[in-house]
Amino acid sequence: MDLEIDALGLLCPLPVLRLRKRMMPLASGAQVRLIADDPAAVIDVPHFCNENNHLLVDMTDTQGTMTFVIQKA
Template identity: 50%
Template sequence: MTDDHDIALDCEGLLCPLPVLRARKRLAAMRPGQILRLTATDRMAAIDLPHFCAEAGHTFLDATETGPVTTYRIRRGP
């Protein structure tokens, strides 16, 4: 574990809806409160991931853009 996440998931190069589908699968295997760090290049992930979190009960923490890659952090819900 690092200080800003528990699990990392690389979704670079994947198009919608694959980043959300992979995030859902990974989050399902995590314990409540753990943080998933997901990296993606698909711009739709900026819309899809917060919406998914709101619907599924997870907490969308933040998004950081570095060139073509955006890093998202999600805290697994109960």
């Protein structure tokens, strides 16, 4: 994992905005783990990946805490 982003406690759209900002300097192929508890993240993160051609490698939900693994395009 190249980067881990803790977005716990942040509400839409902040988890995705933080993800976008932190991914910008990374090289193509880098993997990022995003941890969020905003219910909207389950919609927002896949949409962000789709819009930017990033690969959503994994998405898990453990008692309301979601973990996303994204590979940069």
